[in-house]
Amino acid sequence: MNKNAFSLIELIISITIIAILGTILYPNFSKLQQKAKESSLQSTGRSIQTAIELYALNNTTYPSGTNIPLLELIDTLKTGGELTKIPKNPFTGQQYTDQDHSGNIVYNYDETENQYTLNIYGSGNKTIIYCLENI
Numbered sequence: 551m552n553k554n555a556f557s558l559i560e561l562i563i564s565i566t567i568i569a570i571l572g573t574i575l576y577p578n579f580s581k582l583q584q585k586a587k588e589s590s591l592q593s594t595g596r597s598i599q600t601a602i603e604l605y606a607l608n609n610t611t612y613p614s615g616t617n618i619p620l621l622e623l624i625d626t627l628k629t630g631g632e633l634t635k636i637p638k639n640p641f642t643g644q645q646y647t648d649q650d651h652s653g654n655i656v657y658n659y660d661e662t663e664n665q666y667t668l669n670i671y672g673s674g675n676k677t678i679i680y681c682l683e684n685i
Contacts, residue, residue, distance in 0.1 A: 588672055590640035591653050592680045595670045598623070598655065599682045601632040602666065608632065612659050612666050612684075620646050620655040641673065651675065 556564075598620070605627055606612045613626045624646070627633035636645040641652035652673045659666040665684050672679040 584673060587640040587653070588679050591655075591670055591672070594637045594640075595655055595668050595680060595682050597637065598627075598633075599668060601627045602657075602668075604632040605630050612664070613657070614659050614661065616658045616660075618657040618659075619648050620657070621648050623655075623657045 602612060602623075608630060613623060615622075621636070624633060624636050628636075638644060639646050639650050639653045642650055646653075646655075652671070652675060654671045654675045656669045656671070657666060658669070668682040669678045670680040670682070671677065
């Protein structure tokens with residue numbers, strides 16, 4: 551007999567080992583993917599913060615409002631020319647909307663203190679993963 555091919559048992563054992571390795575490594579890869587999305591979200595937040603500071607330089611005040619969703623804030627910043635396009639939400643891969651299930655950024659401005667915060671939410675919009683304040 552010529553043994554130039556794998557036997558069925560060798561193939562089954564190889565596939566089983568690959569499957570076991572895949573189930574062990576998958577949680578690590580999904581955690582890395584989650585961290586990468588959160589990092590991208592923080593970067594987007596810093597870009598929005600820069601646009602807010604530019605808006606304040608041009609208008610001598612920050613945009614007003616509390617619990618303003620990102621899309622509304624972006625409209626304000628685009629009108630003044632401080633922001634040119636709507637960034638993409640790393641969790642959805644699309645431009646931000648008011649109905650995003652993850653990755654929301656919420657703007658709050660306190661007129662008495664003349665300070666603002668950008669609260670950046672992670673997966674599921676349950677917890678704030680990052681908070682940016684006046685520079």
